Ligand SMILES: Cc1cc2nc3c(=O)[nH]c(=O)nc-3n(C[C@H](O)[C@H](O)[C@H](O)COP(=O)(O)OP(=O)(O)OC[C@H]3O[C@@H](n4cnc5c(N)ncnc54)[C@H](O)[C@@H]3O)c2cc1C
């Protein structure tokens with residue numbers, strides 16, 4: 001094969017959330033970096049994921065019309081795009097190649113005409129919408145997150161196959177923009193979340209007019225005269241003029257020729273150890289391609305970790321850090337660390353669960369927005385999980401993410417002075433409630449106070 005041969009310290013395949021973090025970190029530490037991107041710089045999050053979905057939600061909340069909402073989505077992407085652009089990365093000193101990469105051997109990657117023989121490589125190729133095995137779906141016209149934000153007419157009734165985070169967030173966005181929406185979910189909608197928190201979100205979505213059908217596996221899809229129909233296993237037929245398939249993801253590995261490099265993978269992604277190394281020790285896999293939790297902040301965190309490992313040869317591990325997630329529904333649902341059920345499995349009787357509602361939060365009362373609660377899972381004076389549902393939950397959960405990643409005790413939260421009146425006071429109140437029975441329910445503090453009161 002002719003063409004140039006590059007021998008960088010690091011070759012990163014994929015310029016999404018994970019790949020960009022790895023490339024930016026490595027080049028700024030003095031490494032030579034080649035970044036290969038076959039599609040759009042910025043990957044899913046910027047172009048077809050987080051950014052357009054949150055922009056569409058916000059456009060609906062602001063009461064924009066359909067055309068203005070789609071224009072706002074394009075504007076949001078365009079405003080953020082320079083940060084992820086080829087020009088910015090070349091400015092940092094990264095060699096950017098716009099081509100699809102594939103392995104040609106254990107230590108060689110081909111990208112267009114260029115051959116790359118890096119010291120270390122990172123697979124950061126992300127994921128794509130999975131097509132569920134529903135007969136008829138292959139021929140029925142449908143949207144996925146890759147086409148949902150393109151210019152298109154407003155659907156009168158949108159059917160959504162799948163009630164995970166994409167299905168639920170996009171149901172809310174379309175409802176806000178005036179569409180009738182039906183979500184059809186095989187199991188429980190938001191099935192990964194704490195059931196009580198998910199129920200609150202789903203109740204509010206139903207109250208806003210979204211139809212959500214649970215325990216309704218879709219068995220068949222058909223094209224109708226005016227659009228599409230989904231037929232559930234129980235025979236119920238649901239018709240709409242557009243269909244969004246949001247039924248999970250599959251890793252983007254087909255183009256990579258992994259076997260040539262001795263890299264093993266399964267349906268979830270590249271097989272990696274807890275240090276993100278694949279079965280080829282010189283090749284890491286990060287983000288959605290690595291088969292773990294699929295979030296931008298996880299991909300970005302992975303990007304930082306592999307720089308640490310590849311450049312400084314420092315040990316890294318991914319199995320000890322609590323990973324937060326937020327579903328941007330109304331109200332928001334945020335989770336840090338373990339859910340109650342997970343904490344119960346992990347800690348059994350040692351687990352204490354404390355629940356505080358926003359109806360006891362003065363700011364929420366003054367705003368007349370008291371829906372939601374915080375659930376704290378604590379073991380021996382330390383938080384192991386927090387579920388927060390309510391307006392701004394994604395921001396309110398951050399002190400708990402800090403507390404858990406830094407291994408802080410609940411006293412770190414109780415000793416903080418929380419400004420009054422803020423919704424964030426709910427955290428201090430929950431942490432305080434952990435100590436209430438210990439302090440006021442035990443005879444010892446009272447005995448000590450009595451004893452001391454006898455002293456001059
Ligand atoms: C609708 C939607 C909403 C979402 N909302 C959120 C959210 O609010 N918060 C959140 O944290 N996460 C969200 N996510 C998830 C988030 O987008 C992903 O977890 C994140 O983008 C993963 O980053 P990544 O770097 O692993 O992959 P990507 O960002 O997908 O980047 C992978 C890149 O690799 C390129 N590529 C693939 N194969 C090759 C190849 N062979 N050669 C060269 N380049 C290649 C692709 O073109 C792509 O640009 C959302 C996802 C979707 C679909």
Ligand SMILES: NC(=O)c1ccc[n+]([C@@H]2O[C@H](COP(=O)([O-])OP(=O)(O)OC[C@H]3O[C@@H](n4cnc5c(N)ncnc54)[C@H](O)[C@@H]3O)[C@@H](O)[C@H]2O)c1
Pocket residue numbers: 132134161162163164165166167169184185186187188189190191216217218219246247248249293294295325326327328
């Ligand atoms: N706010 C966020 O952070 C955010 C937002 C959107 C997406 N994401 C990420 O993207 C990932 C993918 O999201 P998703 O919602 O596509 O996937 P998902 O796997 O979370 O949910 C897909 C849902 O589709 C259902 N389903 C599958 N086949 C079905 C069938 N035949 N009939 C009816 N229902 C069926 C599943 O039971 C599941 O509940 C998420 O796991 C998340 O990590 C994150």
